[in-house]
Amino acid sequence: MNSSDVYWVYNPLWHVLGNIGPNANKRRRDRAPSPAAISLIRDVLLSEKEPPTTKASAPMFFDELDTRAQPDIRPVPDDTQGFRIRLDLRYTKPPVWRRLVLPGDITLDRLHDVIQAAMGWEDCHLHRFRSDADLRSPAFITTWDVSQGDTGVWENEVRLDQIVSAVGDTIGYEYDFGDCWDHLLRVEEVLPEPPAEIELVTGRRACPPEDCGGVGGHDELAAWVESGHADSHLPPVFENAQQALEWLPDGWHPAAFDIEHARGLPDDLNNA
Template structure:
């Protein structure tokens, strides 16, 4: 297809004139070509390495200020659906929403893996439960993206800080900062308002989310404070995850 026609397809905005243009281009270029242009990108999956290694990664909740992050040591043969469970525990989420892993630094062209839920819904793609961590990252500086709760829009990035000669027997948290935002708090904007309210001493005259001070405190997780994080508690939870 000529470059000019491809550019016009990619610029479709949905108006009646654009619809006529799309129909014309479909007739001229063929439905298969048109479908290929709009197909979701497929994530690159490398062959399984001959040797299992470990990865030290830093996981950041993107755009959070101050930064909310965890430093983890992970075995390379961890399947992505298993990594999902590890990230839920390490960050402090409760796995009450949908998620997805993606590769590619350009957000507009990122390729995503499909989850078991996606497959049940009839979606097609590369299943996360069939892909290992070391098939999507292999070197220092590699990144893997993890989205959780598409409503609140929590986006995470896993950055490989070091490739280890030997894998750890189980995932381990080395360090971290800040508490995980409470579930269903309204995304970063809601979290920041909530964190300011807690840091300010639970002022009953300025409660967030339209709730009263007592309701708000009952809604918050026990002992939640935005600046609190415990490596010990996180590793205890990871141990329980693995042993369970």
């Protein structure tokens, strides 16, 4: 394997990891890799196949990875139930989480809207649902994927109760493939009847600011705010406290969660 082959095969991987890894420049959003690139690189890292060693062998390797398994879905049940679900933003400490009561017949595209509202995201990045919590589990395609010519199981046509049915069942939800926010939805209780309305029951801690650099960037911002904006805790991505305060959402504090505001957002879906 010569030096040009090494560069051709591994330089794309290095570029992506340079943008999403721990040493990423969190303010250079214009250089973020595409969702397709991140997905492909993640599949390379998680694959049990031997990686390509030459430029000639790489296309076949990537073609095999692109033939992804499709998620398994159950038939639509005869009776619609409800679910009490805990939604966790994974790897945050202390955890950022919400508790929701949802009807089993809610489709994944509408569930996406509920998650965005309940968490406090701004829905300005791509997303996808996985059939389980495992990062390697099959994913559903979104409307954006369809517009790009991708094929698969479309989230708009899949109900929640076609994926989960019992306490402990899980679904994965990814948002912003640059910051890589991974959420876990876990069934806490199966209700005999669906709720009349979607309900946000409770939750803890604020949603991270958009484009803050993932869990690492959030942790730095949280430590700085909770220190009373001490210079010693200023995230290195900012030149000074004034710049950081101007960038942060007004009044953002990691421990604060405005449940009344968040409750009003999913209610809009009940009237749609």
